[in-house]
Amino acid sequence: MTEPLYRSDSHARTAEARIIAITPEGGLIADPMLFYPQGGGQPGDSGWIDWDGGRIAIATTLKGEDGASVMVPAEPAPLPPIGAAVTLRLDWDRRHSHMRVHTALHLLSVVIPLPVTGGQISVGKGRLDFDMPEAPQDVPALEAALNALISRDLPVTTDWITDAELEANPGLVKTMSVKPPMGQGRVRLVRIGAGEAQVDLQPCGGTHVARTAEIGRVSIGKIEKKGRINRRVTIELQD
Ligand SMILES: [Zn+2]
Numbered sequence: 001m002t003e004p005l006y007r008s009d010s011h012a013r014t015a016e017a018r019i020i021a022i023t024p025e026g027g028l029i030a031d032p033m034l035f036y037p038q039g040g041g042q043p044g045d046s047g048w049i050d051w052d053g054g055r056i057a058i059a060t061t062l063k064g065e066d067g068a069s070v071m072v073p074a075e076p077a078p079l080p081p082i083g084a085a086v087t088l089r090l091d092w093d094r095r096h097s098h099m100r101v102h103t104a105l106h107l108l109s110v111v112i113p114l115p116v117t118g119g120q121i122s123v124g125k126g127r128l129d130f131d132m133p134e135a136p137q138d139v140p141a142l143e144a145a146l147n148a149l150i151s152r153d154l155p156v157t158t159d160w161i162t163d164a165e166l167e168a169n170p171g172l173v174k175t176m177s178v179k180p181p182m183g184q185g186r187v188r189l190v191r192i193g194a195g196e197a198q199v200d201l202q203p204c205g206g207t208h209v210a211r212t213a214e215i216g217r218v219s220i221g222k223i224e225k226k227g228r229i230n231r232r233v234t235i236e237l238q239d
Pocket residue numbers: 102103106190204205206207208
């Protein structure tokens with residue numbers, strides 16, 4: 001199985017692929033995998049599969065065995081056979097919105113440097129839950145700081161690091177805003193900004209924009225109290 005395209009090239013919108021499996025429930029698995037499977041608070045991708053003589057709409061994508069992208073048809077319809085050459089087409093507007101919101105949430109955790117207890121991404125908006133006993137005093141200032149980071153047009157890059165390298169570099173873990181999951185051999189790191197201008201580094205398996213200006217302007221919406229120490233902060237894309 002080749003490296004998933006959603007991971008190696010988050011801006012790939014279409015891919016020539018081959019159907020390699022169909023699950024008992026009628027989900028389709030193709031190689032390479034273009035569609036992001038639901039996980040980490042980010043919804044699964046939707047789109048279409050075209051083949052010689054057919055087209056099927058995909059409603060969402062779920063994570064199957066070994067992390068495979070299982071594309072779920074929107075309605076019962078004839079499926080391409082195993083082995084068929086197909087063209088995978090993302091619903092790019094939806095996915096790109098998820099990428100913009102997702103990357104904006106990384107930056108939200110920079111301007112609110114508190115432990116994150118949960119999060120959710122959808123089209124045009126998203127939220128993070130923080131371990132935040134006191135409500136922020138100045139929300140317009142937080143919003144301005146968030147948009148200032150976006151306007152710096154910082155590069156968003158990814159690296160893989162092995163568990164052994166992490167253990168040998170405790171300082172690196174210290175600079176991360178989220179503790180990396182260990183025990184799978186390697187961890188994917190998402191870095192925003194580079195060198196002296198690095199503003200965030202955290203383990204993440206989702207899809208992100210290439211540079212922060214691609215997010216566009218965002219607003220911070222309501223801040224809700226969730227339990228004794230948690231507060232939920234919602235952001236919305238403005239462009
Ligand atoms: Zn991420």
